[in-house]
Amino acid sequence: MIDGYAPEPDIYDEMMDADGTIRSHWQKPLDELRAFSDADIKHFWDTAQRLVRENGTTYNIYGDEGQSARPWRMDPMPFLISADEWKHLEAGLIQRARLLNLLIDDIYGDQKLLSDGLLPASLVFGNPNFLRPLHGVRPVGGTHLNFLAFDLARGPDRRWWVLRNRTQAPSGAGYALENRVVLARTLPNIFRDAQVHRLAGFFQAFSDNLIGLSGKDDPLAVLLTPGPHNETYFEHAYLARYLGFTLVEGADLTVRDNKVYMKTLNGLKQVDLIFRRVDGEFCDPLELRTDSLLGVAGLVAAIRAGNVVVANSLGSGVVECEALMGFLPGLSRTLMGEELLVPSLATWWCGQEKERDYVLGNLDQLTVLPTFSHRSIMNTQFASLPSDRFTQGAQDQLRSHLSRRGYEFFGQESVTLSTTPAWQGDKLAPSPMVLRVYLCADGDDYRVMPGGLTRTAEKSARSVSMQQGDASKDTWVLSDTPVSTYTRLTAPDQVISLRRSGSDLPSRVADNLYWLGRYAERTEGTIRLMRSMILRLSGEAGAGDDPQTLTRLTNILVDLGYLRQRTARRAIAGGIHAIEREVAIVLFDRACPSGLLNLLENIQRTASLVRERLSMDSWRILNGLHALATSHAAMIRLDVDDALELLNHMLEELAAFSGMQMENMTRSLGWRMLDIGRRIERVSHTTRLIKDMAIGGDPAAEGRLDLLLELGDSSMTYRTRYLSSVQLAAVIDLLLTDDTNPRSIAFQVATLAEHIEALPHDRDSATLSREQYLISSMQSQLRLADVHALCAIRNKREQLKDLENFLTRQEREAYEVSEALARNYFSHVLSTRSGFAGGMVP
Numbered sequence: 137m138i139d140g141y142a143p144e145p146d147i148y149d150e151m152m153d154a155d156g157t158i159r160s161h162w163q164k165p166l167d168e169l170r171a172f173s174d175a176d177i178k179h180f181w182d183t184a185q186r187l188v189r190e191n192g193t194t195y196n197i198y199g200d201e202g203q204s205a206r207p208w209r210m211d212p213m214p215f216l217i218s219a220d221e222w223k224h225l226e227a228g229l230i231q232r233a234r235l236l237n238l239l240i241d242d243i244y245g246d247q248k249l250l251s252d253g254l255l256p257a258s259l260v261f262g263n264p265n266f267l268r269p270l271h272g273v274r275p276v277g278g279t280h281l282n283f284l285a286f287d288l289a290r291g292p293d294r295r296w297w298v299l300r301n302r303t304q305a306p307s308g309a310g311y312a313l314e315n316r317v318v319l320a321r322t323l324p325n326i327f328r329d330a331q332v333h334r335l336a337g338f339f340q341a342f343s344d345n346l347i348g349l350s351g352k353d354d355p356l357a358v359l360l361t362p363g364p365h366n367e368t369y370f371e372h373a374y375l376a377r378y379l380g381f382t383l384v385e386g387a388d389l390t391v392r393d394n395k396v397y398m399k400t401l402n403g404l405k406q407v408d409l410i411f412r413r414v415d416g417e418f419c420d421p422l423e424l425r426t427d428s429l430l431g432v433a434g435l436v437a438a439i440r441a442g443n444v445v446v447a448n449s450l451g452s453g454v455v456e457c458e459a460l461m462g463f464l465p466g467l468s469r470t471l472m473g474e475e476l477l478v479p480s481l482a483t484w485w486c487g488q489e490k491e492r493d494y495v496l497g498n499l500d501q502l503t504v505l506p507t508f509s510h511r512s513i514m515n516t517q518f519a520s521l522p523s524d525r526f527t528q529g530a531q532d533q534l535r536s537h538l539s540r541r542g543y544e545f546f547g548q549e550s551v552t553l554s555t556t557p558a559w560q561g562d563k564l565a566p567s568p569m570v571l572r573v574y575l576c577a578d579g580d581d582y583r584v585m586p587g588g589l590t591r592t593a594e595k596s597a598r599s600v601s602m603q604q605g606d607a608s609k610d611t612w613v614l615s616d617t618p619v620s621t622y623t624r625l626t627a628p629d630q631v632i633s634l635r636r637s638g639s640d641l642p643s644r645v646a647d648n649l650y651w652l653g654r655y656a657e658r659t660e661g662t663i664r665l666m667r668s669m670i671l672r673l674s675g676e677a678g679a680g681d682d683p684q685t686l687t688r689l690t691n692i693l694v695d696l697g698y699l700r701q702r703t704a705r706r707a708i709a710g711g712i713h714a715i716e717r718e719v720a721i722v723l724f725d726r727a728c729p730s731g732l733l734n735l736l737e738n739i740q741r742t743a744s745l746v747r748e749r750l751s752m753d754s755w756r757i758l759n760g761l762h763a764l765a766t767s768h769a770a771m772i773r774l775d776v777d778d779a780l781e782l783l784n785h786m787l788e789e790l791a792a793f794s795g796m797q798m799e800n801m802t803r804s805l806g807w808r809m810l811d812i813g814r815r816i817e818r819v820s821h822t823t824r825l826i827k828d829m830a831i832g833g834d835p836a837a838e839g840r841l842d843l844l845l846e847l848g849d850s851s852m853t854y855r856t857r858y859l860s861s862v863q864l865a866a867v868i869d870l871l872l873t874d875d876t877n878p879r880s881i882a883f884q885v886a887t888l889a890e891h892i893e894a895l896p897h898d899r900d901s902a903t904l905s906r907e908q909y910l911i912s913s914m915q916s917q918l919r920l921a922d923v924h925a926l927c928a929i930r931n932k933r934e935q936l937k938d939l940e941n942f943l944t945r946q947e948r949e950a951y952e953v954s955e956a957l958a959r960n961y962f963s964h965v966l967s968t969r970s971g972f973a974g975g976m977v978p
Contacts, residue, residue, distance in 0.1 A: 138166070141557065143566050148292050148554040150215065150569070161218040161614055168326045174562075181559060184212040184322045188314075209607040210315055211558045212322060215569065215590040216330075219616045225296060225573070226584045228478030229286055233575045233582040235464065236301060236455050238471045240280040243454055244271050254470060256487060258543055259460055264508055265304065265453035267416055269423040273440050275449040277349045282447035282577045283342060283411070285309075288478075289570050290554040297551060298480045299570065301461070304453030305413045308589040309574050310371025313339070313378065315610040316587065331619050332612045333586030341583050342576035343379050346409055349445045355408035358384045358398060362414050362430045364744060372413050381411060386419075388644045391434030394441040399643035401805050401961045402896040409445045416450040424450075459485040459507045459546040481551060487543030495547035496538055502547040504534060558592045558607065567592040571611065586613040646809045647962040648745045653813025655742060659735045660790045661821040662722075664847050665696070666732070667783045669719055670776055672843075673712060688838065690715055695828045697730050698722050723779065724765075736765045749806055754796045761789050808891045815884040815891075816954050822848065822871060822881055823947040830864060831936045841867050848879045865927040868939065873921050881946060882918045888953065889915055895961065907956040910949050917945070 138158075143149035151162045158166060169177070188210055217225070242249050243266070249255040260266050285306035287299040316335055320327045347355055359381040361372040376383035382398065389407060390397050397404035417424050419431040438444045462483040468476050484491035485507070495502060538545055555566035573588040588611045669689055690707055693699040699707070699718060707714040722731045740762045747755060764786065794814075801807040825847055829840040841862040845851040848871045858866055875882040889911045897905050904912065926939040 138557070138564055141564050141566065143555060146292055147552055147566075148290055148294055149566055150290075150554055150556040159218075162216055165214075165216065165326055165330050165612075168329065178562075180322050181212045184210060184318050187318045187321060210318060211567075211592060211607045211609040212319060213557055213559050213564060214319060214610045214612045215556050215571070216612045216614060219614050222586070222613045225288075225478065228296075228476070229573060229575060229584055230582045231468075231472070231474060231477055232286065232298065232301075232464075233281060233284055235468050235472060235476075236284070236303060237279060237281045239455055239467060240303075240449070240452055241274075241278070242471075244273065244280075244451060249467065249470075254467065255460075255463060256485070258487060259457060259463075259485070259507070260454065262508065262543075263454050263457055265416065265451065265456060267424060267451035267454075269420075269436050270439075270449070270451040273436075275439075276442060276445045279349075279577045280449040280452045282346060282349075283309075283574070284448070285572050285574045287570055287572050289481075289551055291551045292554075296478055298461070298478055299551075300458060301456055302572070303448060303455050304415055305448065306572075306574065307368045307371065307413070308572050309585070310368075310374040310378070311608060312572075312574070312585070312587060312589040312611065314371075314374060315589070315608060319610040327612075330612060331615045331617075333615055333619050335585060335587050337620060338574075338576065338583060338585040339379065341578045345577050345579065346411065346445065346447055350408040352408055356398065356405055357381045357409040357411065358389075358407055360384055360386065360389075360410050360412040360414050360419075362418075364747065366413075368413075379411075381409075382642070384642060385644060386414070386429070386431045388642045389432040389435075391432060391438050394434070394438050394443055396432065396435065396438050396444045399963070401641045401643065401646055401809075407444060409447070411447050416453055419446075419450055457508065458483060458505065458548065459487075462491070462546070482549035484547045485543075486538055486545045486547065491547075492538060492542040495545075496535060498547070499531060499534070501550065503550050504538070504545050504547050507544050507546055556590070556592065556609075558609065567607075569593075587611040641805045641809075643962045645746055645749065645806065647958075648742050649749065649806050649809040650813040650957070650962070652739065652742045652746065653810040653815075654817040655735060655738045655813075656790060656793060657814040657817035658821070659732070659739060660787065661817075661847075662698075662732055662735060663783050663786050663790070664849070665692075665698075666719060666723055667780065667787075668843055668846050669693070670779055670783075673716055673719065673776075688840070690718075692828050693718070693722070696824060698728075720779075733765055736762050746806075751796060751800055754793060754800070757789055757793045757796065761786060761793075764789075805895065808894060812888060812891050812957070815888050816950055818879075819881055819884045819888075819950040820947055822879070822884075823943045823950075826868065826871060827940055827943050830868065831940050836862055836864060844871065850877060850879050853877060865923050868927055869923045872943075873918050873923060875918075885911060885914045885918060892953075892957075897960075905956070905960065907953050907960065910953045910956065914946060914949050914953075917942070 138152075141152065143152055143154065145154075150159070151166075152158055172180070239249070239255075243255075243260055250257050250260060281303055283306065285302035285308070287302065288296050289299050290296050313335060346357065350357070357380070359372060359376040359379070361369060361376075361383060363369065363385050366372070373383055375381075384398060388398055390399060390404070392404070396407040396410070398407050412419065414430050418428040420433060420435040421428045421431055422433040423436040424431070435444075435446070436450065439446055439450065461480040462485055464480055465476050468474055484495050484502075486492040486495055487507075495504065553568035553570065556569045557564040558567035560567070569590055569592045571588050571590050574585040575582045576585075577583075590609045590611045591606055592609060593606045672689060690699065690704045694701055694704045699722070703718065707718045721728050724733065725731055726733050728734065739758055743750060743755065743758050750758075764782070797807070797810060801810070825844060829835060829844040833840075835841050835844075841864065842851070844867060845854050845862070850870055854862070854867065854870055857870075870877055871880050873882050874880045875886050877883055892907050892911055895907075897908070921942065926942055927936065928938075929935050
């Protein structure tokens with residue numbers, strides 16, 4: 137495996153000395169690996185990659201075409217640290233964590249360091265991570281940094297250097313844990329024999345410490361994530377499950393009376409602890425960044441009142457500023473009376489004359505960076521271009537900037553990273569590496585994770601970036617004594633408690649499932665209508681070029697919100713080809729707000745927000761639908777055969793999605809919300825269809841009743857049942873009051889009543905909830921409806937007025953049911969997103 141392995145000259149290699157000798161702590165694991173054949177080794181590596189894929193480990197990357205997710209790149213060769221070296225690192229990192237916590241405490245407290253001139257005011261007050269509303273606010277327990285990390289690199293002199301402090305919301309711990317799980321399963325014997333420190337004790341200490349700060353035995357703890365589009369969303373979900381915290385977004389939380397609550401279908405539940413993965417400035421749009429959609433309005437007030445524990449404290453990112461690193465040695469002596477055990481990378485802030493002059497005199501040896509830069513959390517591309525590689529013009533421009541606005545820059549020593557063995561092709565090769573080590577508060581002190589996230593690059597010896605596709609590896613901290621085998625994961629042969637889940641569904645998830653159901657049903661209704669329109673426009677259904685038929689069909693599109701009145705009049709005047717163009721726009725033009733493409737975009741977007749609740753087959757169906765429609769987006773002329781084939785295929789795919797919903801989803805509250813959305817949308821759509829096609833003129837003679845049966849997918853049922861010409865009363869009975877017809881309004885209302893009864897509500901209440909009252913009212917009206925009386929024509933002026941009023945009331949109460957569900961289960965305050973009788977609402 138190591139034949140041909142050769143460290144580069146003047147670069148420290150973690151496994152091998154310059155003379156080719158294997159370092160002592162690497163010897164035993166390598167000897168055990170050498171005992172396996174090439175085929176065995178390949179099998180081990182293939183197993184590791186398979187486990188990564190099966191676990192769904194992903195990392196979101198960003199490029200010119202937006203965001204995309206790719207499998208996590210894991211190198212199956214671990215990085216090893218000896219027991220003696222770890223003891224030194226552990227002591228130095230704990231010391232640094234104490235120092236940073238004291239520094240933050242002073243910045244948001246007495247600010248003595250500022251008044252004594254030991255810390256430049258511009259590095260604090262000019263820092264975008266300094267949050268003024270948090271000044272004077274001391275966190276529960278007095279610890280600002282409950283979880284932090286340091287990026288480390290080893291230089292050619294064998295010393296470890298701290299490249300960066302990660303105090304805002306350090307990422308990667310979940311990936312480090314996943315790397316450990318995968319590699320421990322891939323190389324179990326080698327892992328056990330090497331006496332590798334376990335990670336579970338660290339996470340248990342972190343969890344216990346936070347829970348202790350809440351002051352409750354069983355607090356509600358949540359992990360606050362920016363959402364699925366964040367680059368490290370996988371680890372947010374992974375850590376939430378591992379720690380037993382509820383994964384939430386800002387929209388899942390609300391603040392009442394200076395207390396934070398989580399919105400669930402069971403009502404508001406007070407949140408005691410927030411482990412945040414959202415940057416501090418985005419956490420409260422009320423007092424911090426007003427344009428943030430990621431936070432919780434009023435969170436700062438809740439923190440100020442001491443009603444919630446937030447880790448890390450808001451504003452703790454102020455010490456991530458790399459320009460501060462040049463001041464840490466002096467601050468350590470002042471605050472702790474100690475020299476730093478693990479030094480920082482040499483840094484000179486150019487806001488000071490002496491330091492600026494040094495940087496200007498050594499531009500060919502240093503890297504110059506902006507003082508306040510916003511980099512990706514997982515990006516350690518600390519050495520962009522060394523100044524000696526600038527063109528002469530660029531160097532002159534840099535000198536000018538430093539002379540005039542030196543406080544905006546700092547100079548930093550360039551370091552060549554050490555290398556570690558990484559699997560490249562079919563052999564091990566030296567790869568530059570950066571190690572991220574994590575610490576958590578443990579009572580009044582800190583505890584270091586005995587491991588970390590090691591990241592490697594294939595080529596560059598100066599930078600490592602997960603966004604650039606570099607790899608990660610498990611970090612083994614070796615012990616010279618037996619190690620604890622404690623784990624938080626369930627062993628494969630361990631008996632687990634059986635349970636049913638889904639009763640504590642977060643309101644945001646329920647809301648998105650509800651709207652996924654509505655969008656799916658709305659899309660199906662649109663496809664059926666467009667298919668019927670095309671059949672009639674083409675003459676296949678007997679409509680041909682009849683001006684009255686064209687006018688009637690076009691008016692239907694207006695009434696249902698697909699066309700504007702002015703557009704419809706222009707299309708009618710232009711004849712059948714003009715109407716065909718308008719239908720093509722509804723089908724294939726992204727600019728049409730109620731068109732098919734926008735409906736499918738809504739489905740795709742909403743489904744992505746609840747992807748973890750959908751099966752792979754369901755997700756594949758929705759992806760296929762979206763891709764199919766998008767491939768026709770350029771069509772501007774309606775080709776009847778192609779359009780009919782497309783619409784028929786889409787209906788089949790939607791039927792498959794509906795089948796997945798009915799046959800594969802457990803009957804949890806999530807499934808009920810998805811089906812409630814579908815049923816409410818069908819009530820709304822069907823009532824409007826009946827009003828548009830059955831009221832006014834002679835609907836039977838004009839063919840409107842046939843179209844109504846076709847759109848309601850009830851033509852075959854009607855023909856089988858009546859074997860006669862289409863009559864109004866029979867059609868209305870079938871589509872309105874027949875509770876055996878799964879397309880009727882009565883069937884939808886009966887299904888809604890069943891779902892609503894199963895939702896969480898006060899079982900001891902003497903009165904019905906608003907949604908229960910409304911659905912009972914709708915059921916009573918439908919059961920007592922006299923269809924013949926509703927279809928009786930009293931006079932030409934008020935033709936079928938009773939039927940129209942009846943349908944309007946059903947539609948209005950269905951809308952009110954939607955509003956009541958939104959108030960009670962989604963927002964717990966605000967009304968929902970839809971509007972009544974307003975056509976297509978996005």
